[in-house]
Amino acid sequence: MSYYDYIIIGSGIAGLYIALLAIERGSVLILTKGSIDDCNTKYAQGGIAAPIGKGDSPESHFEDTMAAGGGLCDAEAVRILVNEAAECITDLIGLGVPFDTLNGEITLTREAAHSVPRVIHAGGDATGEHIEVTLSQQVRSSPIEVLEHCLATEILVENDKVKGVKALDCRAGSMEEYSCRFLILATGGVGRLFKYTTNSDVVTGDGIALAFEAGAEICDMEFFQFHPTVLRLPGVAPFLITEAVRGEGGILRNVEGYRFMPDYVAEAELAPRDIVARSIVYEMKKTHSDRVFLDVTHLPPRLITTRFPHIYRFCREHGLDIAEGLIPVAPAAHYLMGGVSVNECGETNISGLFAAGETACTRVHGANRLASNSLLESVVFGKRVVERTEMIQKLTVTASVPQQSRRCPSEEELQARRRGSEEPYFLPEREMLPSVPAPNLPELQSLMWDKVGIIRSGESLSEAASILSSWQRFLLQPIDRPSSELNDLVLCGRIMTEAALLREESRGAHFRTDFPHTLPEWQRHIVFRKDHGAE
Numbered sequence: 001m002s003y004y005d006y007i008i009i010g011s012g013i014a015g016l017y018i019a020l021l022a023i024e025r026g027s028v029l030i031l032t033k034g035s036i037d038d039c040n041t042k043y044a045q046g047g048i049a050a051p052i053g054k055g056d057s058p059e060s061h062f063e064d065t066m067a068a069g070g071g072l073c074d075a076e077a078v079r080i081l082v083n084e085a086a087e088c089i090t091d092l093i094g095l096g097v098p099f100d101t102l103n104g105e106i107t108l109t110r111e112a113a114h115s116v117p118r119v120i121h122a123g124g125d126a127t128g129e130h131i132e133v134t135l136s137q138q139v140r141s142s143p144i145e146v147l148e149h150c151l152a153t154e155i156l157v158e159n160d161k162v163k164g165v166k167a168l169d170c171r172a173g174s175m176e177e178y179s180c181r182f183l184i185l186a187t188g189g190v191g192r193l194f195k196y197t198t199n200s201d202v203v204t205g206d207g208i209a210l211a212f213e214a215g216a217e218i219c220d221m222e223f224f225q226f227h228p229t230v231l232r233l234p235g236v237a238p239f240l241i242t243e244a245v246r247g248e249g250g251i252l253r254n255v256e257g258y259r260f261m262p263d264y265v266a267e268a269e270l271a272p273r274d275i276v277a278r279s280i281v282y283e284m285k286k287t288h289s290d291r292v293f294l295d296v297t298h299l300p301p302r303l304i305t306t307r308f309p310h311i312y313r314f315c316r317e318h319g320l321d322i323a324e325g326l327i328p329v330a331p332a333a334h335y336l337m338g339g340v341s342v343n344e345c346g347e348t349n350i351s352g353l354f355a356a357g358e359t360a361c362t363r364v365h366g367a368n369r370l371a372s373n374s375l376l377e378s379v380v381f382g383k384r385v386v387e388r389t390e391m392i393q394k395l396t397v398t399a400s401v402p403q404q405s406r407r408c409p410s411e412e413e414l415q416a417r418r419r420g421s422e423e424p425y426f427l428p429e430r431e432m433l434p435s436v437p438a439p440n441l442p443e444l445q446s447l448m449w450d451k452v453g454i455i456r457s458g459e460s461l462s463e464a465a466s467i468l469s470s471w472q473r474f475l476l477q478p479i480d481r482p483s484s485e486l487n488d489l490v491l492c493g494r495i496m497t498e499a500a501l502l503r504e505e506s507r508g509a510h511f512r513t514d515f516p517h518t519l520p521e522w523q524r525h526i527v528f529r530k531d532h533g534a535e
């Protein structure tokens with residue numbers, strides 16, 4: 001069995017950035033289930049939030065992040081995010097990411113719920129593509145080993161310590177084991193759970209399912225963000241129309257041409273995402289339509305073509321000139337706030353197992369993520385993962401407490417703040433439904449969209465929980481990537497649904513018609529862990 005100091009699963013921003021830092025400290029293997037650039041990162045449009053502009057400050061970024069998070073952001077984690085942002089942006093520039101500049105200064109755009117323009121971008125609206133291509137080129141010209149088309153299927157744990165990972169070589173069809181000192185999950189979110197989604201088809205919750213099966217704690221799964229403005233054109237796959245379009249002055253109109261957002265909320269189009277997405281759903285219902293329109297026809301055409309060249313081109317290719325016509329949009333699944341529960345150095349409750357990027361739940365986003373904080377979270381907490389592993393290495397070698405790293409807290413502090421302070425829930429036993437068909441991906445995606453989507457209720461969630469639980473019993477031992485992904489999605493869907501059922505309130509992205517208010521007794525996190533005793 002091959003041994004590496006670090007095995008990283010996933011090759012989006014989190015996996016690649018961590019690999020580039022880790023290779024300075026030991027041997028690194030990246031396993032990724034598609035080709036290296038198959039990931040969500042590549043599709044990021046708006047950019048990376050960082051409080052680096054004149055008139056901005058980490059304090060202001062902190063306030064905006066906390067306000068969007070609906071009372072569930074971890075203040076300590078958010079402080080880290082905003083204070084360490086500038087340094088990570090400098091790292092990315094050093095690695096060659098070509099952020100847009102004007103007269104030598106980085107240009108900043110505004111997105112919803114940010115009080116100032118603070119979002120750095122590249123290629124106008126092609127930020128993710130520039131990041132992914134730059135980082136993957138750096139990885140390719142380094143000693144990092146990359147195995148593409150290699151699907152991680154099981155985390156190997158012995159005596160509560162990570163030993164390695166089992167993976168399927170999707171091309172050869174063979175199963176391999178790799179061992180390591182540190183295993184880092186950077187497998188992204190779970191956006192393919194839903195019928196309408198902005199997410200790449202590799203984003204199927206694998207890391208979360210694997211971590212759960214291995215005994216790791218999974219947190220905040222009920223908080224899933226739906227992006228308000230995703231292109232809704234017949235026969236065209238959902239395509240994101242970045243929030244930055246509204247930041248630059250885009251207006252939402254219903255099918256009758258009426259600007260409706262000011263009727264719902266004072267910040268109108270720039271209200272937090274959950275509010276805009278729900279307002280659009282209400283407006284679509286009111287007007288008996290499956291879409292609303294985003295209007296940029298009042299903006300200078302040059303601004304549209306230079307700031308949003310990618311969107312402009314994509315729409316043009318599908319017969320729509322957005323400088324002249326309205327853009328049909330509707331909400332779609334976008335981002336998971338929850339995930340594998342980690343402390344501020346990316347550690348899970350299993351020794352040697354780390355998580356970073358969208359897979360991880362650092363608790364910076366709380367119940368609702370502020371736009372463009374995700375790429376930032378991936379790099380800020382990714383860097384901390386590597387620093388923590390370095391500290392652990394030194395601890396082992398010198399058998400004495402090394403000088404404390406600037407970023408990583410001491411062992412005692414980490415113990416005190418180690419995740420696992422909440423009493424975890426186990427998935428409840430549910431009665432097997434007599435006549436449920438065997439699960440398949442489209443049915444799962446429709447079920448989640450209809451019953452566990454933007455607007456939920458106890459009734460819809462109970463129905464979904466029963467079906468998902470019955471489906472879990474139908475699932476077969478996976479034999480290939482699709483069957484493995486389906487199993488992982490069903491498990492993630494189940495955890496999400498059970499968490500949403502438990503949370504009898506509405507907060508951030510989680511909205512229930514039977515509990516429409518935010519309740520102080522629910523200002524806490526819901527954590528799930530596998531009940532190994534029940535096996």
Ligand code: FAD
Pocket residue numbers: 009010011012013014015031032033034036038039040041042043044045046047048049127128150151152153186187188189198199200202203204206207240334335356357358359371372373374375376378
């Ligand atoms: P990903 O980039 O999704 O990468 C996950 C990797 O894990 C992939 O390489 C995948 O193949 C691999 N993988 C998964 N499972 C396995 C397995 N079992 N075995 C092996 N490999 C596996 N955020 C922002 O901050 N700003 C934005 O402007 C922005 N725009 C967005 C636009 C779109 C359309 C989307 C979908 C998201 C956007 N986001 C944005 C969110 C952000 O892009 C993601 O949260 C972020 O890129 C996640 O990075 P990641 O490295 O965690 O995961």
Ligand code: SIN
Pocket residue numbers: 044045046047241242243244335370371372373374
């Ligand atoms: C967008 O560009 O609207 C997406 C930004 C994000 O998801 O953070």
